[in-house]
Amino acid sequence: MKIGTLSARTGVPARMLRYYEDQGLLAPQRSGNGYRAFAEDDVDRVTMVRDLIRSGLPTRLIRIVLEMENPVASGWTERCTRDFAEVLAGELEALDARIACLTRSRDTVRDYLSHTEHAALLSGSAGR
Amino acid sequence: MKIGTLSARTGVPARMLRYYEDQGLLAPQRSGNGYRAFAEDDVDRVTMVRDLIRSGLPTRLIRIVLEMENPVASGWTERCTRDFAEVLAGELEALDARIACLTRSRDTVRDYLSHTEHAALLSGSAGR
DNA sequence: CTTGACCTTCACACTGATGTCAGACTTTAC
DNA sequence: GTAAAGTCTGACATCAGTGTGAAGGTCAAG
Numbered sequence: 001m002k003i004g005t006l007s008a009r010t011g012v013p014a015r016m017l018r019y020y021e022d023q024g025l026l027a028p029q030r031s032g033n034g035y036r037a038f039a040e041d042d043v044d045r046v047t048m049v050r051d052l053i054r055s056g057l058p059t060r061l062i063r064i065v066l067e068m069e070n071p072v073a074s075g076w077t078e079r080c081t082r083d084f085a086e087v088l089a090g091e092l093e094a095l096d097a098r099i100a101c102l103t104r105s106r107d108t109v110r111d112y113l114s115h116t117e118h119a120a121l122l123s124g125s126a127g128r
Numbered sequence: 129m130k131i132g133t134l135s136a137r138t139g140v141p142a143r144m145l146r147y148y149e150d151q152g153l154l155a156p157q158r159s160g161n162g163y164r165a166f167a168e169d170d171v172d173r174v175t176m177v178r179d180l181i182r183s184g185l186p187t188r189l190i191r192i193v194l195e196m197e198n199p200v201a202s203g204w205t206e207r208c209t210r211d212f213a214e215v216l217a218g219e220l221e222a223l224d225a226r227i228a229c230l231t232r233s234r235d236t237v238r239d240y241l242s243h244t245e246h247a248a249l250l251s252g253s254a255g256r
Numbered sequence: 257c258t259t260g261a262c263c264t265t266c267a268c269a270c271t272g273a274t275g276t277c278a279g280a281c282t283t284t285a286c
Numbered sequence: 287g288t289a290a291a292g293t294c295t296g297a298c299a300t301c302a303g304t305g306t307g308a309a310g311g312t313c314a315a316g
Contacts, residue, residue: 004262014263015304033312035263051229053303054222056184065233068240076240085246088237093251094182095234099227101179105193106223109216112196112204118213123221132292142293143275161282163293181273257316264311274300281294286287 006038010046017046023059025049025066055098061091134166138174145174151187153177153194183226189219 007014020026021036026045028036045066052062067074114122135142148154149164154173156164173194180190195202242250 002263013304015306018265019303033263035312048229048232051225052233054184055226055230056182057233058302065236068236071240071243080244080246082246085241085244085249088241089246089249089251092234092237092241095230095237097179098183099230099234101176102183102185102223102227102230104176105180105185106220106227108193108196109220109223112199113213113216113220115199116208116213118208118210118217121213121217123217130293141274144273147273161293163282186272259316261314262312267308268306270305271303276299278297283292285290
């Protein structure tokens with residue numbers, strides 16, 4: 001699919017899709033005319049990237065996470081140096097901290113909202 | 129406590145503590161000499177703010193979340209307009225998306241790490 | 257064949273979170 | 287009392303993520 005279609009389907013501006021490619025988060029084919037040709041899977045990939053960026057992960061890290069999703073294909077697992085593993089472990093702790101903090105904030109917002117007269121706006125995500 | 133102490137205890141640079149104050153996330157007293165005098169509670173508050181910022185929440189939103197933590201004191205609950213409640217509900221969904229996405233990424237990293245020879249680096253946060 | 261919609265690359269501007277430095281004042285230590 | 291360390295304000299720089307627009311190529315509809 002072309003960039004406009006992917007943009008429409010994900011809500012992510014075409015500008016950003018090019019940026020993601022530039023950062024090595026997407027690697028669309030190119031059709032003869034030079035247009036980017038995205039795969040169906042890129043829809044999910046793009047929304048994931050967008051959410052991760054919104055969550056404060058730098059593209060540098062997102063690239064790593066994406067590559068880790070099929071470690072075999074990218075020839076990982078083998079050469080994972082001690083240093084790199086330590087970096088990862090550090091990032092892992094940071095991730096946990098963020099998740100905890102975001103969860104707490106979400107609960108705060110939800111609790112607040114549920115105490116107002118607009119509690120009806122609470123959609124799903126009810127109980128955790 | 130003075131800014132240097134708070135900085136040391138939270139790991140947040142003094143520069144950022146001043147920035148937080150500027151953004152209305154902290155409101156330290158001032159002692160006679162003009163120095164900021166932070167309260168003990170600010171230690172937790174600051175680490176929370178730092179984590180939320182790292183999680184991509186703009187200070188504008190963090191201010192709201194903080195105020196929501198004691199809605200009565202800030203005289204909320206009463207005048208929570210429909211429009212504002214809708215904004216909140218939207219942010220709530222965005223929060224859920226981020227939490228889901230971060231959780232998934234954390235699991236990816238952890239699974240990966242646990243398959244390497246450096247699995248020992250995995251500290252707590254084990255099961256969930 | 258022309259028009260309009262969509263694509264390409266490139267560049268500049270903006271914003272929010274940070275780092276850093278300068279100049280002035282306060283406090284602490286010797 | 288003097289020197290060092292800490293604090294104040296304020297300005298400027300940087301970096302990542304985004305928005306926006308220019309100049310030109312591609313393609314489908316009329």
